Amino acid sequence: MYFLVSNIVLSLLMLIVIFSLVLIFRQFGEVYLSTGASIARDGLPIGTKLPEFNALNYKNGNIIFSQEIYNSPKPTLVAFVTPNCPACKDLLKDINKMVNKYNGRLNFVLFGIGYQPLQFDKIFKDVPSDVKLFVEDLEKPVFKNLNLRVTPFAFLLDQEGIIQEKGLCNTIDHVDSFYKSYESSKSTKINQKGVKVSV
Structure with missing residues (x-):
């Protein structure tokens, strides 16, 4: 029983960690893409x-x-x-x-x-x-x-x-x-x- 509960808790913790990492990388992408230097590189040159x-x-x-x-x-x-x-x-x-x-x-x-x-x-x-x-x-x-x-x-x-x-x-x-x-x-x-x- 203890083994089953610990596996469930660990699985939930892993999901939380993965979800947090996705949010962090997404936020990093938004911050990076909002910079002028990044926008200047995106798309074909003016x-x-x-x-x-x-x-x-x-x-x-x-x-x-x-x-x-x-x-x-x-x-x-x-x-x-x-x-x-x-x-x-x-x-x-x-x-x-x-x-x-x-x-x-x-x-x-x-x-x-x-x-x-x-x-x-x-x-x-x-x-x-x-x-x-x-x-x-x-x-x-x-x-x-x-x-x-x-x-x-x-x-x-x-x-x-x-x-x-x-x-x-x-x-x-x-x-x-x-x-x-x-x-x-x-x-x-x-x-x-x-x-x-x-x-």
């Missing part, structure tokens, strides 16, 4: 062109090419989301506000990572019709090819598909920051010494 890739149009299942994402006279915010990510759900709650605030100035694209149709049906159901919805083609995944590790992560692309801003993006404040930085960069240029100057 100033590079979004590489060519294929994806699937979520609404009709047709294959699309990366150029279709940013083929517009306006800049485009591409946000990568996953169905089970709480921060992604926060972003999706604000998507209507973002579309209304930047109507006519910014295109919005949501890019679902990991093809899970039923779960994407749930998170995409209230997304405005003028937001483009794409999902990763599992035969040609793009998430890792773009050097991304976490969601929601966004790129702000200009009309030629050049990355202007990037980073974690789960609130309208992040979108505001991307857009303000993009607008201010349009009014500056790099001089011969590599210093930004006003135009």
Whole structure:
């Protein structure tokens, strides 16, 4: 009897230790990923062109090419989301506000990572019709090819598909920051010494 009780107690203690370790590593990851240096390393570098890739149009299942994402006279915010990510759900709650605030100035694209149709049906159901919805083609995944590790992560692309801003993006404040930085960069240029100057 004593042997059985001690095994149960040890098993419970092991579960508590494992759960605690998971929480500690998760917290460490959040702290690391929230640092500016880490965000600067995630994703493709600012100033590079979004590489060519294929994806699937979520609404009709047709294959699309990366150029279709940013083929517009306006800049485009591409946000990568996953169905089970709480921060992604926060972003999706604000998507209507973002579309209304930047109507006519910014295109919005949501890019679902990991093809899970039923779960994407749930998170995409209230997304405005003028937001483009794409999902990763599992035969040609793009998430890792773009050097991304976490969601929601966004790129702000200009009309030629050049990355202007990037980073974690789960609130309208992040979108505001991307857009303000993009607008201010349009009014500056790099001089011969590599210093930004006003135009």
